[in-house]
Amino acid sequence: xxxxxxxKEMVALWASPLPYVVGAAFHAVLGVLVVNQLEVRQQAVVxxxxxxxxxxxxxxxxxxxxxxxxxxxxxxxxxxxLAVPVPPGPLVVGKWLAVWCTTLxxxxxxxxxxxxxxxxxxxxxxxAITGFAGLALLAxxxxxxxxxxxxxxxxxxxAAMITVFGTLxxxxxxxxxxxxxxxxxxxxxxxxxxxxxFAGGAIDTADVAYFACVTAAALILAGLAVDLRRLR
Numbered sequence: 001x002x003x004x005x006x007x008k009e010m011v012a013l014w015a016s017p018l019p020y021v022v023g024a025a026f027h028a029v030l031g032v033l034v035v036n037q038l039e040v041r042q043q044a045v046v047x048x049x050x051x052x053x054x055x056x057x058x059x060x061x062x063x064x065x066x067x068x069x070x071x072x073x074x075x076x077x078x079x080x081x082l083a084v085p086v087p088p089g090p091l092v093v094g095k096w097l098a099v100w101c102t103t104l105x106x107x108x109x110x111x112x113x114x115x116x117x118x119x120x121x122x123x124x125x126x127x128a129i130t131g132f133a134g135l136a137l138l139a140x141x142x143x144x145x146x147x148x149x150x151x152x153x154x155x156x157x158x159a160a161m162i163t164v165f166g167t168l169x170x171x172x173x174x175x176x177x178x179x180x181x182x183x184x185x186x187x188x189x190x191x192x193x194x195x196x197x198f199a200g201g202a203i204d205t206a207d208v209a210y211f212a213c214v215t216a217a218a219l220i221l222a223g224l225a226v227d228l229r230r231l232r
Contacts, residue, residue, distance in 0.1 A: 001087065005094025006101075009068070013102050018064060023106040026060050034113055046117050050131035050199035051192065053110055054138050058171060061103055061139060062163035065146025066156040068095040069226070073154040078229065088226040092147060092219055099143040107135060127201035134198025137211035138191060142167055144218035151225040167191065 013019060030053055037048040072078035114128045142163070149162040174190035187193055194207045 001090035002094045002097070005091055006097045009095050009098030010101065012067075013064065013098060018067075019102055019106055022060050022063050023109075026056055026106060027109055030056055030110060046114050046131065047127050047199050047201075049110065049113050050127075050135060051195060053107070053135055054192065054195045055171065057103070057107070057135070057139055057142055058167045059164060060106065061099065061142035062146050062149070062160040062167070064102055064106075065099045065143055065163065066150055066160040068099060068147050069150040069222075070154055070156045070159045073229075074156075078226075088223045088230065092151070092223045092226060096143055096147045096219060096222075099146060100140050103139040103143060104136060107132075107139065124201065127199060130198045130201050130203050133203065134195045134207075137198075137208065138195055141191070141211045141214040141218070144215040144222070148218045148222040148225070151222045151229075 030049070033052045034049050037052070038045075041048070069078065111132070114125075145167060146159070146163045149166070150156075150159040152162070153159050170189060171191045174187040174193045189210075194210050197204045197207050
């Protein structure tokens with residue numbers, strides 16, 4: 001069931017111009033920012049790319065995920081899917097996998113930065129490997145939040161805005177640590193702080209668990225939202 005949903009969603013996504021347009025814009029902006037960082041540092045390093053790419057993903061993934069359920073709800077095809085019936089769990093997981101895999105494909109050309117860095121210098125491969133692992137986990141979490149937002153509304157723009165503003169709040173959560181009494185708690189849920197360890201060349205099991213928990217929680221809530229719609 002999950003495989004069938006995944007195949008259907010991948011075909012629908014790549015038949016639209018979204019991945020191509022979003023991917024081109026993502027790499028154009030990322031390329032400019034990375035080149036600027038290399039010029040400022042005067043070193044062939046790849047570490048600065050990962051926080052930049054992670055921040056840009058906050059805008060890329062919501063666009064890719066906004067149609068997953070919102071379009072089905074708007075056109076009424078969600079009722080047909082649930083009447084078959086298609087269990088909410090496989091439906092949610094299949095759509096999430098499609099968004100996540102598409103995001104990874106869109107992100108893949110960023111590996112050229114590592115190749116170019118090797119041509120200009122001798123960068124450490126450790127941060128490159130862990131950095132991309134961190135981006136993959138971040139993309140999984142963002143895709144899950146995007147699917148959840150899409151399951152809550154029939155409007156694609158609204159779903160995208162909910163995801164963007166929600167993930168931006170998590171990205172900058174650590175900023176309030178200096179002014180809010182619960183600062184340490186805010187820092188612990190910051191997406192940027194969790195990604196920082198990966199960009200530094202290390203993998204912390206706590207960070208992996210954090211991204212896994214965010215992903216699982218969002219998918220469970222999305223499944224409940226879809227199941228509630230079926231009951232209605």
